[in-house]
Amino acid sequence: MSDTDTIDQERRRALGSGIRILGCIGAACAIVPFVSSLKPNQQTLDANKPIDIDLSALQPGQQMTVQWRGKPIWILRRTQAMITQLEQDNPELRDPNSLVPQQPAFAQNPWRSLHPDYLVLVGICTHLGCIPEYRSQDPMFDANAGGYYCPCHGSRFDLSGRVYRQVPAPINLEVPIYRFINDHTLRLGETT
């Protein structure tokens, strides 16, 4: 019937473990499409990719709002008076040095921005997600600069999005990642 009556146990074991190892590797590789398909798809990535914003029409003291990743993003071109005010110590602020990681590393400065002239913020209150508004006349704010006031529960933020003490919002407003690709064009969602 066969060439030999003896079974080569060594060979059988080697073949058996070879099949088991290859099978496990195959099974491990088969996980890739299942896991990867659950990641954001190309359409979602396209809808969330960085956008370029033209700032050439923005005058000092003016603010524009753009929508990005479903969130309102403010871009404020600050006046010299506003910048000067930010650089002074303000004991009313809860986190004046931006210790809570609500901003990229490049924005951990008094202006909380890449360039002191331009402030870029996610315009969503860190209390319960309402949208704050700019106010010039407010007892808490500097008369020359103003600040942001949340109409829902009265949280207040200065012109770099730093939260005041004695308001419900716990932390500063979030700064998104961005970079300037030239003097008047800002790219949102990308750093250098």
Add this chain to the structure above:
Amino acid sequence: MTKRSGNRTWWADRLPLIAVWKNYCSEYFVPKNLNFYYCFGALALLVLGNQFLTGLWLSFFYTPTVQSAFQSVETIMRDVNYGWLLRYMHSTGASAFFLVIYVHLFRGLLYGSYQKPRELVWLLGMGLFLILLIESFCGYLLPWGQLSYWGAQVITSVFATIPYIGEQLVTWIRGDFMVGQSTLQRFYALHIIAMPLLLILFSFLHIVALHHVGSSNPDGIEVKDPADKIPFYPYYVMKDIMAMLLFAVVFFTIVFFFPDMGGFFLEPTNAEPANPMVTPLHITPLWYMAPFYCILRAIPDKNIGILFMFAAMGILFFLPWLDRSPVRSMRYKGKLSRIALGLMVGSFVTLGYLGMQELNPLNQSIAQGAIILYFAYFLLMPLYSRLESHLPVPTRITL
């Protein structure tokens, strides 16, 4: 096969129906002292059936897209014939499921049903509990109301605090950078396919494992004398049917007259469509998740809070090895065990209540105390269960 073999043998030769019926019902002998608490396993099965049937029917009318989900639920409520009944039976069924399971769990703690040789019955049951939590969490997103949306947003972002992979993991779970179409669609698939299949599989294993080792009983002793046992069919089948009828009276009273249960079963905030731009004033979890949510919230450090929340569920799995008492039932355990169980149940209810309240410093301190009591029940169990003196255990069951 002989010519005379009838219909019955034709089937019996091809499927072990009669053998299974005998093994699981007519000749499955159960201690005759089982009390009211022992009906809740059967009730859980009944609710599972209710969820399966009403859920299947709801899926005929529901649309899992962010544009139409909320509207399709409104259509079910207003325009589909008896749609309101199907939906209220399903939403009340979700709360009833947890109520029944919590009593079922308490029964296990009370009579030591998790002790040797029923460890695997306990582990499979705990697995069922976790699957049920995921199942209800996925289902809660589907109406696409404000609380659906923000609840999912908050709970998925819990994973963001995991070091290194957190942010990517959250994006992977959501399939997007925020809860959106991808999230809704995969939660729907999990809710109607993956989790129900797992629930059925685990229920099957739970029952097979139980029948292999036999039911425990309120005395917590191994029943040896055949005179102390009665067959599951007809005795306990009848008892369970009686419990099911009583349950149905309460269940349908809620379905017909109090379907939202004052905001506990269906929350008013969820009658508003999801709006990613506005967070609701108070995000409250559903009552059955509130104790765990409270643990997450009461601990000021986010990472430790999450760790404790998962530990609160995970520690239940170790119960069979934490209990070192030589007796099973609370009837014969010592004072310490009784006090510890009472404190644990009290702290769990307290956490549930506080989890639905607004967070303030007083609530937070009470919740932290309750967390300590909850964990003390488990972590100190190896000590007090061994040290305390227990009452003499009878050799035969008491009625």
